[in-house]
Amino acid sequence: MSQSCFSRAQLYRWQRGEQLDRKERARKPVPEETVENAASVVAEFPHFGGRKGQDYMLYHGLGYISEKGYDEIKRNARRLFMQEVTRRNLFPEKAFYEHIRPSRPGEIWAADFTDVTVEGWTFKVPLVLDVFDSYYLGHTVGRRATAALVARPIDQALEATGGQGPERFLLTDNGKQYISEEHGRLLTSAEIVQRRIPACVPQYNGTAEGGMRQFKSVFYNVWDRRKRGGADVEENLLERVQAAVAETVALLNEAIPRPCLGGVTPADVHYG
Secondary structure (H helix, E strand, C coil): CCCCCCCCHHHHHHCCCCCCCCCCCCCCCCHHHHHHHHHHHHHHHCCCCHHHHHHHHHHCCHHHHHHHHHHHHHHHHHHHHHHHHCCCCCCCCCCCCCCCCCCCCEEEEEEEEEEEECCCCCCCEEEEEECCCCCCEEEEEEEEEEEEHHHHHHHHHHHHHHCCCCEEEEEEECCCCCCHHHHHHHHHHHHEEEEEECCCCCCHHHHHHHHHHHHHHHHHHHHHHHHHHCCCCCHHHHHHHHHHHHHHHHHHHHCCHHHHHHCEEEEHHHHC
């Protein structure tokens, strides 16, 4: 529809079977000063979309521009900016990262969170795993991924280990929840060393990424079975999701054998 030379109303009439009036829409010229003002707004507020950018410019008397026109300027400004950054060779050199593999349970933990969507609502599920055997040490559910939310699985893992953190380090990505001061204070108080993977290389935290995929594939089966069985019909949606997450973690830890572990469950390996 956005690439068509016909108006929206004409396309709706064509959808109803009416004949299209082949009259091409005329492009309205935009003053050069308005384009420059829009580019400056894009530079100052890169998170603005067409609607917010248009409202901001109107409020501050910077000229009128359509939402589609603002988005087009934003795309061009982003492209030109990346060309200039590349030309000046401003990208930092990729940091060296060495893979350290654990030799037994308890040496390295991995933390991450994933999304689950049920009944039109999306919930955040942070998890903490033991890298050696993909054993889920902690889990929780929330509506927003905050530093307080991702801290709960770590607290559960510490409680399960008697307050003893990983022998080497906790591996995370560079999400704002994991690099926040609040999260840093939690790890410092528990004497946990945090090691973050390089940006934009999620495969370096492969245990967590693989654990999230396994978790989601089992979770939706658990959710469907609980829903068909009428479980927790009187509880609210969050409580039902929490119960399904807990059951999923229990199945992954103690009931589903893993070929990579020689056909035994992570709990068999974790507890010897």
